[in-house]
Amino acid sequence: MEAFRKIDDIVEKSIDRYNVIKTVIESVDLSDLGLSVYYPKFTRVKGVYCAIDGSKNVQNLGDVYLIVAKAVKVIGEVTLGKKVINKDPVFAVEIEDDYMGEDTVSNDSIRLMIYLESQLLGTCDECDYVLLDGPIVDPPIIEEKGGKQSIPSLKELASMRSQHVVSLLEKGKTVLGIAKRFSERFLVSLLKERGYLKDTDYREKMVVDSLLSRFVGEGITGIGVIEWDKVSREVSELDKLMSAYEAYKEHSGGKLKIASVYVKASKIGVPSRVDIAYINNYDLEKVLSLIATWEVKDRAELNLLTVMADALSTINNQEVKQFREYYTIKTVEKLKDKDYILSNFVLRKKI
Template identity: 25%
Template structure:
């Protein structure tokens, strides 16, 4: 039976460990034991602090249980759902020529829940002329974002005609590189507004949480009552709190949805880009969501063309998260099926890009020409 990717990685780690100088390993192992002891003490302190914070946030209604609602679930099982995602790989040619390989996927379940939704995939290869890999990757990232937004528009056009539909984006609604090109922002926001005006909600499903907006939200609203200095990021803060919440509630849990620009300072790096989206008519609300004790924490984002009250936000996020958790997340999984499929179907792995480059692109060259490219 073939080894899994994780098993291969474990074998490689062991090989690299065994190849390291024994004396160096001895020193590092001793240091690692010391650091491990310190980490245990630090984690115990963090756990105690997380318990106090959990009690405080629970009492302030910042933590919300996601209980199943049978009537709502029966309705959501029939609504149209789609998902989009994109990926790319960049390889170097010669003379400043780079080759970018793109994959963009669209998943569509037009008639509601199914384990076999419609899958569409686009593959693109672009040549890029630039000096270094960083620039090639920046340009490729922008191309991918344009392609993803075009896919969002095409998917929306296929879903028009339903009273209530949802498109899940694998990632944030405001793109990770924070592209500030006015033409791109105008195109993306107009696409999102086109979706919303056709009763299609655009939802961001964010798997990697790297910022600290929730900490800033708590500091603004409860700064004098909370000591958050020891937490460096939202994931650092919420890991213990949401685990405690799940243990006590017995249901998936999410945080009170918030509007980012209500508490970000203008000096914050993300303030400008979110302001640009808002100036183009798109507000972003988000919440942190943990479905099971062993799962990651996800950020769920909602694009809106109107200002929503706290009660409206709770109602909307209850629907979104019930759709994600109770309809589209299969047993044993923590992420909804459309997101999993969108990611897997568009994913261009490094090895696949290299095979295309070395065995297809360069095959048409003479031996002398190919030598210059390798």
């Protein structure tokens, strides 16, 4: 079958890419890339930590969409021991007419989720270290246009997030974004720029994982640092990210800066990109020490607090059900014409 032949071709191409990367990585001189290997200065840093994450869920109710967004803040205290405090989650709900279309509704749901996360960013004065589960500039890929005027635009979110981050930095806090899912080709473009690769048609995560595996042992290891102000915008993925970054800088009055380091906890661990927010300078070894303080022991994840925030922010079926059924009940309650019923969330005339 033609479909199987296409899959065979894709597999063959993937293997070829992997072999190219494997050969390239073995010959890479980190100093030639302007990068270095870093390790934590400490494995335990005292203080109060906040981890923030959000999620969203879209339900098709027949002639409308129900958007549910949720965000949580998990607090971890490190003194002589460790204590984790789970704060109550925050929710937001919106209803959109189905003529808006799935793409518009999806964009709105993402922006609503980021809005809730950003609101929680403004409540972190009690914390010394703020860990976002995901990048700081998030996300650079969704469309600006939306259906609901009540949901902040990308520009409004950039203003809100950047000002919250700068406010925390000015109070002496540390703000990090820990992204397990990343595709922006910082390292791929750097390897092409230095002549190691002919093009940029390679997966960033595969390159990062291969490079980190050369140096990682049985503890937290980082490779960096990539300062965003020095990044080339020639690669299309980077151009989108840099445009978003420039918007964040503009809304922060030029104060906010970001640097990234790639981190792994062990050879079998999942690579992550850690984005460091700063105004004047940053301490990379301390950043790795903060991550090591909450290192997950089974090495399947990187940081316990962001793992907990990720799990607790996920919208479960019961939460969706309560909002969906409330919508149904209120609609039936307000419906004066007894000749109509709600069937599968669609208004239908009784037969």
